[in-house]
Amino acid sequence: MRALVSRFYASLLIAVGALWAPAQAQNLPKSEVRTDQVVATLLAHAPQGVPIGQTPEAAAGQPVWVGLQLTHAKDWHTYWKNAGDSGMPTELHWTLPPGVMAGDVAWPLPAKFPIGHLANYGYDGTVLLPVPLIITPEYKPSPLADALEVKLKASWLVCRQECIPQDGEFALQLPLRSSTALHGAAFDAALKAQPTSVTGEHQIELTDGGQRLAVRVAGLPASVQGQTLEFFPETPNIVVTAATPARPGEPVGPRTWSQHWDGAVWTADIPVSPDRADAPETMPLVLVTADQAQGWRADAPVKGAWPAVAPVAVVSPALEAALAANANANANASAAGTAAVPASAANTSVPTVTFLLALLGAVIGGMVLNLMPCVFPVLAIKVLGFTRHADDRRAHRISGLAYTAGVVLSFLALGALMLALRAAGQQLGWGFQLQSPGVVAGLTVLFTVIGLNLAGVFEFGHFLPSSVASLQARHPVADSLLSGVLAVAVASPCTAPFMGASLGLAVALPAWQALAVFAALGFGMALPYLAASWWPAVARLLPRPGAWMDTFKKFMAFPMFGTAVWLLWVLGQQTGIDGAGALLALLVTLALVLWAFGLQGRTRLLIASLSVAFGAFLLATIGPNVIHTALPAAQAAAAAGERWQPWSRERVQAVLGTGQPVFVDFTAAWCVTCQYNKKTTLANDEVLNAFDAAKVQTFRADWTRRDATITAELNKLGRSGVPVYVLQAPGKPPIVLSEILSVADVKAALGQL
Incomplete structure (x- = not known):
């Protein structure tokens, strides 16, 4: 016995180690997110460590930098602070300890990406977006802390000819008592790519009735005088981003611009965008050499009065026309009865014939639900009940009525809940209960327990009071009613043929008509079993009770396990591999607990106690993964x-x-x-x-x-x-x-x- 207990305890320790390692690994900071278009990495640079308890002046001499590095696939790019004609700047949202603040992004020099008659500003290849961390005297880490935790939630738009929005969550640990300089070269290169501020008599003057900008930037180094520079305004939606240089001797037009040097002053004549959305008094701008090796930043005051701001164009005229055409087409189709129910028709009565057809479609759709694989296990339990009472016609009829009541009442409850939540402003649809990881996990546990019971791993009477264990036998009506509830729980997420249109109409009807449709769905689903329970020929076709029933009962465990596997896969789609793996480990432990309670004597007490403790430990450590929703x-x-x-x-x-x-x-x-x-x-x-x-x-x-x-x-x-x-x-x-x-x-x- 001692050897058995020792081996069991050793096995538990091995299992704990195997499960504890993944649980801890999944909590480690994640500093990299990979997609097919971008590799995004959170980097840090603190060559002199993290200054703690120092004055701002002293801390300024010990820089701490963090930054998101984006490595783009060939031909893909992300965007600068002014994305240009389209696109979206990369956004960084930091989570830092009290007393630590993040500064502004030190945007490197951008490049211009012409796309037809449009142009964007951004980055390709590899770019690092550095951000300074400001360590204030209020930052007081715990004496036992050895690192400063930095968390980042970033979003970016990556484009080629098409665009894909992406995001990611990152975390890293900055050591408090040692330097962090592994990525020093990347930060040095990014900081050298910053535009240099220039001072002087900068000015932007509105000309041609506010249709053009006359730009003058002074103070640029003599080494670049006479060179052609690229112009990047930091304020979006002001100039024609895709304007091209005018040919020598050619006058500028609405989509062309010119530049020249007036001694040491760089000047340009730039067209204003017809879709201008702002009227700034000062325009910050960046000038970049043709080889993108150097850049300068200037804040130029605007002289003159801006014309009235044009309305912001939400979509292009072509797309707007297409949207209008689709809206008109949908309206015409709706009038013909072939498209969606318009919002204005919600909660309005429909003609009697339409309502009756909806009820008929609901009954037929409910009947077809019985063909869904997820309903088979529940029906298998009811068939097993038929075999136990093959000669009891009265028991059949009562069971059929109770099962029907359970199904219909469950449909009414789900329908009423969905209608009530919708009335409160929630966007819910049929099958909403299986959109909750908690509900899916609960159903998985239920089907696993039922399967283990049918397979003979345990009997409820071994660890439940006899009064509770005998409830099924003493209350067959309640058992049949609850079987109907369970059948609806697993069947309702799928809308069978004839059922979809009826449900779609139901949510737009007054409450009493909508609930009538839900009741018809339930009646249709229960109808085959109800008819069989009242048809004597069915009872005569069933085999007589005998030893074969024990084999049949154990065979019925496998449909239960199959349903549990399906639900486990559904959970994996919602919570990822960590959630599915955690639930699988908990199910194995649950099986161990149920088996242990079926043992006899002291062995039962020892193994059951250890298995319950082990299960509680797993529930506390990896259990939260089961209901933690993964990224879509x-x-x-x-x-x-x-x-x-x-x-x-x-x-x-x-x-x-x-x-x-x-x-x-x-x-x-x-x-x-x-x-x-x-x-x-x-x-x-x-x-x-x-x-x-x-x-x-x-x-x-x-x-x-x-x-x-x-x-x-x-x-x-x-x-x-x-x-x-x-x-x-x-x-x-x-x-x-x-x-x-x-x-x-x-x-x-x-x-x-």
Whole structure:
């Protein structure tokens, strides 16, 4: 016995070490984020260490720098503080200890990236954005602290011909009692790339009725006099960014500019942007040599009165026209009954015939839900109940009614909750409960426990009071009702055929009509079992009770484990590999606890106590990973050229604005129908070739985690859950395809373009 206990204790220690190491590793500071376009790294430079408890004057002689280094893939670039005609500057948000402050970004000299009739300012290759840390006397680390923790949340836009927003979270530890100079060369190079401030009689004068700027910059070094310089205004939306140099002897025009030297003063004649959005009194500007080796910064006061500011153009005229055309097309389609339910129609009654058809569609859709793989395990339990009471017709009928009540009441409760939260301003859709990692984890535990019980690993009576353990036998009605509740919990996230349109209509109806649709869905789902419970022929077809039932019971454990595996995969989509791994470890420990309680004598007390303690330890250390939502998959930013791009309303409208049709797959990891369609129809070579032939850009809207923007888009399409498949061409109403997607459906829709 002692040897057994010793081996068990040693195994526990080994398991603790194996699980503790990943738990600690995932908490280590992360200083690098990689995408296909950018490698972003947080660097630090403190050659004289971190000055603690010193006066500002003394601390100034011990510089502490941090910075985000961006290494771009070939042909990709990010942006300067003034991005130019488009783009977005890189943004840095620091989290620092009390008494430590971050200064402004010391922006290196930018480059100009002409793109057709536009131009952007930014960086390619490798660039470091240095930021000084200001260590004040108020910074008082703990006597036991040996490092200053620096955290950064950064976002940047990386572009080639297309643009991808990306972000990342970084952290590093700056040693308090030693120097940090590993990246000194990178910081020295970045600081040398700063523009040098010049003093003198700088001036900008408005000319030609405010349509042009006459710029004069004095104080530049004699070594650059006579050279051609590049002009970068720090204030955005003031000048024509893509203006090109006028040819010698040619007068300047609305999109050209000129420069020359008036002795030691650099002068330029630059056109003002027709979309100007500001009227600054002083304009900071940067001048850079042609080889980008040197640059100078000057603050030039503006002389003259600015004309009225033009309205800010949110989108280009072409895109604005495309948006208007799509809006008109959607309105016409809605009038014809083929597109989304308009927002103005929310909570309004519909014709009686439409309402009755919605109820019929809900009943049929609820019946089809029984074909979903996630519902099979629950139905298997009910079938096992049939075999136990094959001759008890009355028990069958009562069980059928109770199961139906559980299903209908659950649908009504979910529907009422969704309607109430929507009325409170929440953007929720059908299946919202599985968008919560906590709910998914709870269902995974439930199905695992049921599976272990069916497999014979434990019996509830071994560690529950007899009054509780016998509840199922003493209260079969309650057991059937709760089985209906469980069936709805795992079935509702998938909208079967006929069900999607009914749900989409339900959320736009008055409350009593909407709840009637939800009740019809529940009745449809329970109808097959209800009919079987009241049909005597079914009972006669079932085999007689016998020894085979124990084998059948254990066999039914595997559908339970299969459902738990599916839910574990769903959780992995929400919380990442750390969350899924943590839950898997907790499930193994739970199985150990349940098995231990089934033992006898002192062995039960010892092993059960150790397993419970071990489980509590794991729950405290790695348990939080189970409900910690990981970054959305879209933030991984699909590389250019990938077939399925992350969905956003702006991206779709931009593609439609170029005249290209789009196909959107609204999906979720917890939707079994979605995954089936994705692996079969949407991965079919015939479908993919048809997309390519029609030059369709494909997008994927991932609703695995709660996303209010996707929910709102589904509402516009008259849907409240996934899957939803939409094909749309510019200027035409969207085509919403069937939830059960086939190759023929997709090709037929493409033929309508």
